[in-house]
Amino acid sequence: MPQSTLPTQNKQxxxxxxxxxxxxxxxxxxxxxxxxxxxxxxxxxTMAIAQPPLPYDFNALEPYGMKAETFEYHYGKHHKAYxxxxxxxxxxxxxxxxxxxxIIKASFKDQAKAGIFNNSAQVWNHSFFWNCLKPAGGGTPSxxxxxxxxxxxxxxxxxxxxFSNAATTQFGSGWAWLIDDAGALKVTKxxxxxxxxxxxxxxxxTLDVWEHAYYIDFRNARPAxxxxxxxxxxxxxxxxxxxxxx
Amino acid sequence: xxxxxxxxxCLVGAAGSAFGLELLQSRNVLAESLLPNPMLEPVAxxxxxxxxxxxxxxxxxxxxxxxxLEPHIDTMTMQIHHDRHHAAYVNNLNAAIAKxxxxxxxxxxxxxxxxxxxxxxxxxxxxxNAGGHINHSMFWQIMGPKxxxxxxxxIAAAINTSFGSFAEFKQKFNQAGAKQFGSGWAWLVKDASGxxxVTGTANQDSPLMNGQxxxxGNDVWEHAYYLKYQNKxxxxxxAWWNVVNWQEINRRFTKA
Numbered sequence: 001m002p003q004s005t006l007p008t009q010n011k012q013x014x015x016x017x018x019x020x021x022x023x024x025x026x027x028x029x030x031x032x033x034x035x036x037x038x039x040x041x042x043x044x045x046t047m048a049i050a051q052p053p054l055p056y057d058f059n060a061l062e063p064y065g066m067k068a069e070t071f072e073y074h075y076g077k078h079h080k081a082y083x084x085x086x087x088x089x090x091x092x093x094x095x096x097x098x099x100x101x102x103i104i105k106a107s108f109k110d111q112a113k114a115g116i117f118n119n120s121a122q123v124w125n126h127s128f129f130w131n132c133l134k135p136a137g138g139g140t141p142s143x144x145x146x147x148x149x150x151x152x153x154x155x156x157x158x159x160x161x162x163f164s165n166a167a168t169t170q171f172g173s174g175w176a177w178l179i180d181d182a183g184a185l186k187v188t189k190x191x192x193x194x195x196x197x198x199x200x201x202x203x204x205x206t207l208d209v210w211e212h213a214y215y216i217d218f219r220n221a222r223p224a225x226x227x228x229x230x231x232x233x234x235x236x237x238x239x240x241x242x243x244x245x246x
Numbered sequence: 247x248x249x250x251x252x253x254x255x256c257l258v259g260a261a262g263s264a265f266g267l268e269l270l271q272s273r274n275v276l277a278e279s280l281l282p283n284p285m286l287e288p289v290a291x292x293x294x295x296x297x298x299x300x301x302x303x304x305x306x307x308x309x310x311x312x313x314x315l316e317p318h319i320d321t322m323t324m325q326i327h328h329d330r331h332h333a334a335y336v337n338n339l340n341a342a343i344a345k346x347x348x349x350x351x352x353x354x355x356x357x358x359x360x361x362x363x364x365x366x367x368x369x370x371x372x373x374x375n376a377g378g379h380i381n382h383s384m385f386w387q388i389m390g391p392k393x394x395x396x397x398x399x400x401i402a403a404a405i406n407t408s409f410g411s412f413a414e415f416k417q418k419f420n421q422a423g424a425k426q427f428g429s430g431w432a433w434l435v436k437d438a439s440g441x442x443x444v445t446g447t448a449n450q451d452s453p454l455m456n457g458q459x460x461x462x463g464n465d466v467w468e469h470a471y472y473l474k475y476q477n478k479x480x481x482x483x484x485a486w487w488n489v490v491n492w493q494e495i496n497r498r499f500t501k502a
Contacts (some may be wrong), residue, residue, distance in 0.1 A: 051304050077477040171374050172449035172467070173428035194427035210430070211468035212477065220330045220469060 015069055017227075049090075049100055049120075051083040052127050060135045065228040079126040086119040087194045100124050101197055108198040119195035125175060129208050134235040141236040145243050154187035160230050162187045167209050167226045176226075178205040180243060204242045205234065301340025302350045305333050306383055314391040318485045320474045328386065331469055335378030335450070342371035352381050356456050377450035381431060381463060388462050388498070390491035399496035401461070408442040415444070419464070420483045422446040429467040432483075435460055436502045459502040462495045 027235050054075050059068035086103075090096050095116065103120040107113035140156055141149060153159040159178075166189040167176035176189040180202040188196070196203040207213075207229050214225035283459055308328045313321040343349040346365060349357065354376040357364065361373055396412055409415035415434075423432035426446040433445045435458035442461070447453060453460045464470075465484055471482035 073476050081477065152364075171370075172430070212472060215468060215472040220326055220334075 008199045037040065048158060049089040049103075051080055051123070051124060052130075054130055056133075056135060061133060061233065064135060064137070066133075066217050066233070070213075073216070074208075074212060075126070075130065079123070082119045082122040082126065086116065086123055089119060099125070104195070104197045105200075108194075113158060117198075118193040119181050121195050121198060124197060125193065125195050125206065125208070129206050131238045132205050132207070132235055133229075133233045134238075137234045137236070138230060138232040139234075139236065141239060143240065145236070145240045148185050148243070153187075159187070163205075163207075164226050164230065167207050168223055170209050172208040176207045176209060177203055177238070179203055202242070205239045260276040297337075298339045299340040299344070301344060303339050303354065305329075305336045306386070308386055310391055315389060315489045318387075319471075322404045323469075323471070323473045327465075327469060328382075329466075332378070332382040335375045335382065338371060339375035339379055342368045342375060344395050355454055358452050361455060373455070374450050377452045377455070380452050381450055381456070381460075381465070384445075384460060384463060384498075385465055388491050388494050389489045390494070391489075393491045394488040395492070397492045397495070399492070399500075401492065401496040404442055404499065409444075416487065416499060418444045420480070422466055422468045423483045424480055426466050431463045431465055433458075433460055433463045436499075461499050461502060462490070 006171060020036045054071060056243055057068075058071040058075070061071075062068060090098075090103065095106065098106070098122060100120055103116060106123060107117035110117065140146065146156070149156055149159045154164055163176060163178060166187050170189040170191065172191060175195065176187060177190065179186050179188055179196045185204070188201075190196075195206075200242060208227065209222060209226075214222060218225040218228075305328075308324065312324040312328075315324060339354065345359075346368065349364075356433055357372050357376045358380065361369055364372055396402065402412070405412055405415045409418060420433060422444050423446070426432060426448070428448065430446055430448045430451070433447065433453050435443050435445055435453040437443055438460050443458070445453065445458070447455075453463075464483065466479060466483075471479065473486075475482040
């Protein structure tokens with residue numbers, strides 16, 4: 001290519017670049033104005049569904065049978081993936097500004113929204129589950145909760161038996177629950193992502209019995225995981241708060 | 247600690263070979279959790295001990311060594327998957343039919359093909375455990391060492407005809423495995439009209455329950471891959487093709 005043609009070409013290239021930049025700037029400006037308008041029309045509720053922080057350190061339950069590694073994967077990968085998937089699925093849909101509970105209820109049993117249901121319910125289940133655990137937990141409940149457990153199940157031991165049975169027999173992946181069903185305490189189990197929110201019940205306590213919840217610490221021994229949960233992890237204060245709020 | 251070590255040595259003895267050393271040196275999470283830790287003593291004993299229920303069904307031996315599918319499927323996963331999970335399905339199946347001696351002469355396949363005819367109190371137990379027994383018995387056979395690669399024989403042609411190419415089939419099969427939410431299986435089945443289909447089933451449901459013949463299946467329960475792949479099911483699905491035994495799959499296809 002002869003040298004003499006370069007300045008003209010450079011000038012043309014520069015103009016093209018400037019025109020492109022201008023276009024990009026205008027697009028950016030338009031998008032940003034649209035986003036502002038969108039945000040204002042939605043009020044303050046412009047946040048995506050957030051993953052709440054784990055209420056203790058990853059290694060806080062190590063002395064009580066659950067390794068930091070479990071939480072690195074379970075909180076850091078599984079729970080996070082449900083949050084990320086959900087936000088992708090509801091972005092730019094009418095559900096984008098709905099509460100997590102509303103999304104769960106609206107997508108339950110809707111084949112077309114199975115992905116939204118699975119991810120939203122799993123976001124809720126895990127956020128709730130982390131609070132059901134605490135270092136040096138377990139023991140026995142007190143006050144109103146203890147009385148209600150006694151009256152619903154006969155005794156605390158009977159409750160533990162029923163809860164363990166539900167958690168052991170949930171075949172495949174799922175959850176075991178203590179719920180308040182219109183004033184009556186009950187033990188239930190649900191497959192995969194299904195939860196009391198979807199069923200219009202109030203959750204008081206849960207245990208995740210997906211294999212990823214216990215495989216690092218307990219391998220195939222789900223009954224040992226359940227026993228360990230009841231013996232030294234249950235955060236009964238959290239359960240009492242849930243009951244009081246019911 | 248002594249107890250834990252004794253259990254550990256007992257396990258190594260059962261597994262035989264150089265398994266113990268590999269276990270100690272392995273970086274996998276399970277090996278670490280087997281190192282002396284007072285917390286894990288009761289766990290180890292629960293994990294290792296399982297009372298055997300006598301009955302017509304028995305655990306088929308793994309047709310190769312526990313470490314034969316390394317590095318794609320790790321030794322410890324094979325050990326627990328075969329010796330504990332599959333053994334539990336066999337045990338529970340024997341327990342479920344114990345009070346119905348008329349069922350003792352049936353095959354597990356016969357049982358799941360006609361669940362509706364079973365006494366109601368054992369129907370779910372048979373569905374889950376006969377299903378688990380059939381699925382795992384197939385699973386061990388359709389994997390193997392020095393396997394993988396392209397399908398051979400009649401199954402290769404049938405896959406091309408049904409899915410366009412082996413690559414397209416693989417993609418479809420992996421997709422079935424990836425989207426099976428929770429526990430379950432991805433399948434290549436032959437339906438009643440003789441057509442090949444890729445499907446998924448939940449939990450331990452067998453395609454036989456839907457009138458389909460399972461040609462090959464991949465286990466996507468987390469216990470099948472968690473120790474090595476953790477949350478990365480897609481990586482497991484991709485690696486699994488390296489251990490697929492096409493000779494056995496072709497045999498299953500030609501007799502289906």
